[in-house]
Amino acid sequence: MRADRLRGITLTALVCIGGLCGPSHLSAQGLSLGNVSEDRPIEISADGGIEWQQDAQVYIARGNAKAKRGATEVYADTLTAHYRPMKGSGGETEIYRLNADGHVTIKGERQTVVGDQAVYDVDQQIGIVTGKTLKMTTATDIVTARDSLEWYDQKQIAVARGDAVAVRDTKRIRADVLTAHMTKDKPPTTPAKPEKPASAAAPGKPRNSPTPLGDADESSRISRVDAQGNVLVSTETDVGRGDFGVYNADSGIATLLGNVTVTRGPNTITGQYAVMDLNNNISRMMAAPAGTGTAPTPVQGLFVRQDQAPAGAPRGGGQKP
Numbered sequence: 001m002r003a004d005r006l007r008g009i010t011l012t013a014l015v016c017i018g019g020l021c022g023p024s025h026l027s028a029q030g031l032s033l034g035n036v037s038e039d040r041p042i043e044i045s046a047d048g049g050i051e052w053q054q055d056a057q058v059y060i061a062r063g064n065a066k067a068k069r070g071a072t073e074v075y076a077d078t079l080t081a082h083y084r085p086m087k088g089s090g091g092e093t094e095i096y097r098l099n100a101d102g103h104v105t106i107k108g109e110r111q112t113v114v115g116d117q118a119v120y121d122v123d124q125q126i127g128i129v130t131g132k133t134l135k136m137t138t139a140t141d142i143v144t145a146r147d148s149l150e151w152y153d154q155k156q157i158a159v160a161r162g163d164a165v166a167v168r169d170t171k172r173i174r175a176d177v178l179t180a181h182m183t184k185d186k187p188p189t190t191p192a193k194p195e196k197p198a199s200a201a202a203p204g205k206p207r208n209s210p211t212p213l214g215d216a217d218e219s220s221r222i223s224r225v226d227a228q229g230n231v232l233v234s235t236e237t238d239v240g241r242g243d244f245g246v247y248n249a250d251s252g253i254a255t256l257l258g259n260v261t262v263t264r265g266p267n268t269i270t271g272q273y274a275v276m277d278l279n280n281n282i283s284r285m286m287a288a289p290a291g292t293g294t295a296p297t298p299v300q301g302l303f304v305r306q307d308q309a310p311a312g313a314p315r316g317g318g319q320k321p
Contacts, residue, residue, distance in 0.1 A: 042069045042095050042122075044081055057093075058082050067098060071109045076118070077102030096122050104129060111182075112137045113149060125153035134160070140221040141249075142167045143180055156182040166225050166247075170236050171278050173247055173254070176229030183223040222249050231256060233276060238283055239263045240276050252279035260285065 044050065048063025058080055061067075065079035080099040086092045100106075100118040106127070116131025129149045136143040136151075136158055143149070147162030157179060160166070164178035227233075227245035233254045234240070243258030254276040256262075262269045262276065262283045271285040 042067060042081070042098075044068075044079060046079070057084060065100075067100075073107045074098065074100055074118070074120070075103070075105040075107075076100035094122075098122065104131070110138060111151075113151065115149065127151040127153070136160075138182070138221055140168055141180075143178065143222075145178075158182065166222065168222070168249065171252075172232075172234045173225055173227055173245070174230075174232040174234075175227035175245065177227070179226040179228075180222045181224040181226075183221060224248055233278070235278050235281065237264055237281050238276060238278075240274060240283065242274070247278075253277055 044059060044061050044065065044067045046061035046063050046065040048065075049061075051060040051062070053060070061079040061081075063077070065076050067074040067079055067081070078101045080101075081095045082097040082099075083093045083095045086094045098118075098120045100120075102116065104113075104115045104118045106113040106118065106129070113127075113129050113134075113136045115129035115134045118127060118129045120127040127150070129151075130147070134145045134147075134149045136149055143158060143160050143164070143166045145160035145162050145164045148160075150159040150161070152158075160178045160180070162176070164175055166173045166178055166180060225245075225247040227247070229243070231242045231245040232239065233245060233247065233256065240254065240256050240260065240262045242256030242260040245254060245256045247254040256274045256276065258272060260271050260274045262274050262285060264283075269283070269285045271287060273286045274283060275286075276283045
């Protein structure tokens with residue numbers, strides 16, 4: 001197996017040295033947390049050098065490795081890029097899978113994902129991040145998980161598995177599995193500013209540089225969260241629990257199903273179906289529909305007077321009767 005090792009060189013240059021350079025030699029779909037043009041190459045660089053295993057058809061970048069395509073960047077201790085010949089390309093190649101190991105950070109125009117390991121399928125535009133400190137951050141939301149974070153770029157869906165938590169302001173949703181549906185918002189229209197001449201560019205800043213994270217033309221946010229298993233929805237005043245849940249982030253409405261409990265302080269309501277308005281702190285508990293030959297499940301509530309002394313506390317200023 002041939003293995004050539006170079007230092008301080010980008011993958012684009014490396015492929016050209018190998019005689020595979022062409023108009024779209026690293027053209028591939030995906031490697032993106034947003035939409036990018038398919039004709040943009042994937043560029044890989046590393047402080048420790050890049051190893052090219054021609055027989056295995058992989059590039060291995062070690063030491064502060066970085067992969068870049070458009071405005072999306074992937075950082076890791078080690079990056080392994082798997083490539084293959086392009087069909088009908090006359091010898092050109094394309095990267096179809098990227099593995100990242102150690103201190104992984106994926107930065108896009110609209111999201112940032114961190115973890116310990118990551119695998120990105122360029123064909124399917126699917127990424128799976130694993131590790132101990134999994135977190136996805138958008139302009140308005142934070143999603144964390146214990147087992148894995150999955151990203152489906154074409155569908156704009158993120159799946160968090162294992163003690164998954166989604167947070168926006170004071171609202172929090174936790175479950176065994178959370179599926180977050182993303183949407184993109186265009187910023188308010190502002191008067192156009194006169195274009196500065198090229199000479200006015202800041203020293204050292206390249207022209208036409210990618211828009212930084214959080215300052216993109218479109219901001220990404222979670223529009224809906226589907227929750228499954230040990231669901232908990234909480235605000236500053238209310239806590240709701242159930243087997244399943246759906247949260248509409250636009251309306252602030254959370255719907256809980258199955259063994260539902262809604263608690264506010266010492267007061268508790270139980271049932272099978274609840275609707276919580278997290279924006280206005282209003283919760284409604286409803287009985288489950290009656291099945292064939294069965295009565296509907298009743299709603300039960302336990303309400304404690306706020307002036308009622310805690311159990312075991314003395315009454316009447318502590319005087320004994």
